[in-house]
Amino acid sequence: xxxxxxxLILSKLSIISTFFxxxxxxxxxxxxxxxxxxxxxxxxYSYSSFMSEWGPGEEIKKGFEAECDCQLKVVSTGDGxxxxxxxxxxxxxxxxxxxxxxxxxxxxxALQADIVVPHEISKPxxxxxxxxxxxxxxxxxxxxxFIYNQEKITTPPTxxxxxxxxxxxxxxxxxxxxxxxxxxxxxxxxxKVYGDxxxxxxxxxxxxxxxxxxxxxxxxxLFLKDEADFVLSxxxxxxxxxxxxxxxRYAAAIFTEGHYRQVEVAAIVKQSQQKALAAKxxxxxxxxxxxxxxxxxxxxxxxIHIPLSKPFYEIKPVTKALEFEPQQxxxxxxxxxxxxxxxxxx
Amino acid sequence: xxxxxxxxxxxxxxxxxxxxxxxxxxxxxxxxxxxGNIAIYFDAYLWHTLQxxxxxxxxxxxxxxxxxxxxAKVLTLVDFRAKSLLLKIMSLTFFLPSLIVVTGIIAIYGQxxxxxxxxxxxxxxxxxxxxGLQGILLAHIFLNFPYACQLFYHTLMAVPSEQKKLAxxxxxxxxxxxxxxxxxxxxxxxxxxxxxxxxxxxxSFAIVLALGGGPKYTTIEVAxxxxxxxxxxxxxxxxxxxxxxxxxxxxxxSNKFNKNSGLNISSVPDDYKLPLSILGYVVTIFILTIxxxxxxxxxxxxxxDGIYAFRWSLLTVPLGLAILYSLIIALGSAIVTLLLxxxxxxxxxxxxxKNCLRSSRNxxxxxxLVLMIPSMVLASGFFLIFFPYAxxxxxxxxxxxxxxxxxxxxxxxxxxxxxxYDITRQYSHLAQLLKISGWRHFSIIEYRALKPLLVIxxxxxxxxxLGDFGVIALFGEQSINGYSVTTLPxxxxxxxxxxxxxxxxxxxxxxxxxxxxxxxxxxxxxxDHTK
Numbered sequence: 001x002x003x004x005x006x007x008l009i010l011s012k013l014s015i016i017s018t019f020f021x022x023x024x025x026x027x028x029x030x031x032x033x034x035x036x037x038x039x040x041x042x043x044x045y046s047y048s049s050f051m052s053e054w055g056p057g058e059e060i061k062k063g064f065e066a067e068c069d070c071q072l073k074v075v076s077t078g079d080g081x082x083x084x085x086x087x088x089x090x091x092x093x094x095x096x097x098x099x100x101x102x103x104x105x106x107x108x109x110a111l112q113a114d115i116v117v118p119h120e121i122s123k124p125x126x127x128x129x130x131x132x133x134x135x136x137x138x139x140x141x142x143x144x145x146f147i148y149n150q151e152k153i154t155t156p157p158t159x160x161x162x163x164x165x166x167x168x169x170x171x172x173x174x175x176x177x178x179x180x181x182x183x184x185x186x187x188x189x190x191x192k193v194y195g196d197x198x199x200x201x202x203x204x205x206x207x208x209x210x211x212x213x214x215x216x217x218x219x220x221x222l223f224l225k226d227e228a229d230f231v232l233s234x235x236x237x238x239x240x241x242x243x244x245x246x247x248x249r250y251a252a253a254i255f256t257e258g259h260y261r262q263v264e265v266a267a268i269v270k271q272s273q274q275k276a277l278a279a280k281x282x283x284x285x286x287x288x289x290x291x292x293x294x295x296x297x298x299x300x301x302x303x304i305h306i307p308l309s310k311p312f313y314e315i316k317p318v319t320k321a322l323e324f325e326p327q328q329x330x331x332x333x334x335x336x337x338x339x340x341x342x343x344x345x346x
Numbered sequence: 347x348x349x350x351x352x353x354x355x356x357x358x359x360x361x362x363x364x365x366x367x368x369x370x371x372x373x374x375x376x377x378x379x380x381x382g383n384i385a386i387y388f389d390a391y392l393w394h395t396l397q398x399x400x401x402x403x404x405x406x407x408x409x410x411x412x413x414x415x416x417x418a419k420v421l422t423l424v425d426f427r428a429k430s431l432l433l434k435i436m437s438l439t440f441f442l443p444s445l446i447v448v449t450g451i452i453a454i455y456g457q458x459x460x461x462x463x464x465x466x467x468x469x470x471x472x473x474x475x476x477x478g479l480q481g482i483l484l485a486h487i488f489l490n491f492p493y494a495c496q497l498f499y500h501t502l503m504a505v506p507s508e509q510k511k512l513a514x515x516x517x518x519x520x521x522x523x524x525x526x527x528x529x530x531x532x533x534x535x536x537x538x539x540x541x542x543x544x545x546x547x548x549x550s551f552a553i554v555l556a557l558g559g560g561p562k563y564t565t566i567e568v569a570x571x572x573x574x575x576x577x578x579x580x581x582x583x584x585x586x587x588x589x590x591x592x593x594x595x596x597x598x599x600s601n602k603f604n605k606n607s608g609l610n611i612s613s614v615p616d617d618y619k620l621p622l623s624i625l626g627y628v629v630t631i632f633i634l635t636i637x638x639x640x641x642x643x644x645x646x647x648x649x650x651d652g653i654y655a656f657r658w659s660l661l662t663v664p665l666g667l668a669i670l671y672s673l674i675i676a677l678g679s680a681i682v683t684l685l686l687x688x689x690x691x692x693x694x695x696x697x698x699x700k701n702c703l704r705s706s707r708n709x710x711x712x713x714x715l716v717l718m719i720p721s722m723v724l725a726s727g728f729f730l731i732f733f734p735y736a737x738x739x740x741x742x743x744x745x746x747x748x749x750x751x752x753x754x755x756x757x758x759x760x761x762x763x764x765x766x767y768d769i770t771r772q773y774s775h776l777a778q779l780l781k782i783s784g785w786r787h788f789s790i791i792e793y794r795a796l797k798p799l800l801v802i803x804x805x806x807x808x809x810x811x812l813g814d815f816g817v818i819a820l821f822g823e824q825s826i827n828g829y830s831v832t833t834l835p836x837x838x839x840x841x842x843x844x845x846x847x848x849x850x851x852x853x854x855x856x857x858x859x860x861x862x863x864x865x866x867x868x869x870x871x872x873x874d875h876t877k
Binding site for chain 2: 048051073075081089090206210212214227338
């Protein structure tokens, strides 16, 4: 989901479009509802990368508004965790109709907070993975993986154990699980593979860690600046390099233990007064046009089987998916994070 | 006894401050209760955080002070043309925005920084990582050592030349001279300076967040930020309490040892230098060069990188907006700070005049209260109340104006407190005789006499707000349809985070800071002359 940001590094700013975007912003947005008062407004809460210049939000907003006879108001706030917390705080007073951007790791918390209602959309025939939920509608997914430069690393590790045992003394960068989605993914991944031995694995990893960054983008740009041999990202990361620069140097190391999976979901908020319109928006997210936006801007796999651009077929596929049950995550996440903190602080 | 009219301004300011702090704290408490997330972790990691916070602060202080003493001593031994300029720069690095410091440090000591390049050029492969304790220390020393150094330098220069002449006649070595003449003078200044540096490093945020390299090296202030982000509000309150206790103990401790600090340095122009052997001269020049390089290199690096990276296309609308927001917010918070401090000091001066020492002290405690409360706690308290408006640019700007204005208040109070009292006392009889009071008193007496100081205070508050990176770290993420409030430091952080060309942003921020510092310096000279 943070992948749109790679464009920040790989492409230049377009002054004119930015100016257009921001010039609107200087005038408070308060009167928009007065101007467009005749149309209903659907309020969407999402993470901040969704609506950014490189995110899928802009196109999806345009596409949906063209056919819904409504206005879409996208409120962005940090990441999935922040969306959830915000809804918890606002409680019954929330103006949100739809949330886009929770993931499979937040489901138990979201259910417990009692903020969503079943979406009543039937499971499509052409799902890419066997993942469906009556409350949360998946819209894209991906696998966490370590990315390396094939010119520098000729014999990449074939398992997580090999990477963490780290005989060749590879330098590694990963993200803080408290502030970053891939970081949290790695936490679950290590937990799934190592179980109770996870703290020992973290300590081993710490010996070869260059730095633990706050977010994905810091880590990835350090990696591109050649400060490390491996960086935690998604298995689809090389797609961006191929798409933008025809650069085939980067690859994901595929591990025999499997890769932890992230599934991004959208849901209808319990307090919404426009549930029909909200459901319409969710259905729109499953159209080929929206799915293509998610695939190419988020650089994740679409949830529906659609033809993709060539690079998606050129990268190494993940063969085995790992995932915890939402309840297991809810019960253990805090403890695992504390254990990680302690292990890497030794 | 004291007419209510004199009390009113101070009371009003104090009530406002207490109200703001009270609202922020109680909202945090209420929401902490409300979220039901009442888990508090008194575990090994909390103690680890506390230990590291103290350890890095202690090391930073120790190294800064040591370096400052050595450099100050060296400076007294030689004369060169740019010395007064150097001393001015040294007194200013202290107030540089912390993200500028981070940028400069990375530019010099980073994996691809100037130092690595120079070493590479000489065929040496330097593999020092900037992330971790070493990075934090480096940045803290860069920030604090020059400030301490110029303080010490002025103390050492105040040693009367008779003593120096006598020492050279008696053939004292530099070591003996330092031990029996200079050290006793320095000693009195050492503790207050060390305490100030310790306190600032203790609550360091942006530097630790950017250079800490993970959970191993962290501070309580960063832990508070993490806790707030995770909505572990009670944990944040516990951490804030812990920080409060530490700082409070430190203050008590400092008051106990600080009683004889009524130090009055009379700077006598004094050209006599102790004689130096050739070896001594070489060592002196060597240390001086290293010190000057250490201080100037990061600043020069920012300027050079900024000019080198400059493209017209980098002057983007987001950068322009960030500058605009920064200026508006800084202007607003400078006004808030100046207003609050003048109101407080107006009453305070009159209380002192009437010998109401206790009331005066209480008033000043209220003004300094913000020093003890982490700005992150203040900001998050407001953040929680005004969550629904968190993406309204007007609202976020107002909130930042209030938060930054309050944060700068203790520093401005320190600048204005004594001059305000002096001027009030000086003209009290005349004012009574001529029946000048209220607004006219201020415009005729305070405003005219203290104008340069008011400009200094205003610029100082402006500067502090301009460089603030704390409150905005919480609010910068919020937006509607992709638009949000960005200040220069936040924009810079985003760029550093993306390893974008933050060079131009950093240069802009640096130049703005330098411009303000020049204004401050000009007015200080002006004030010293008119005094």
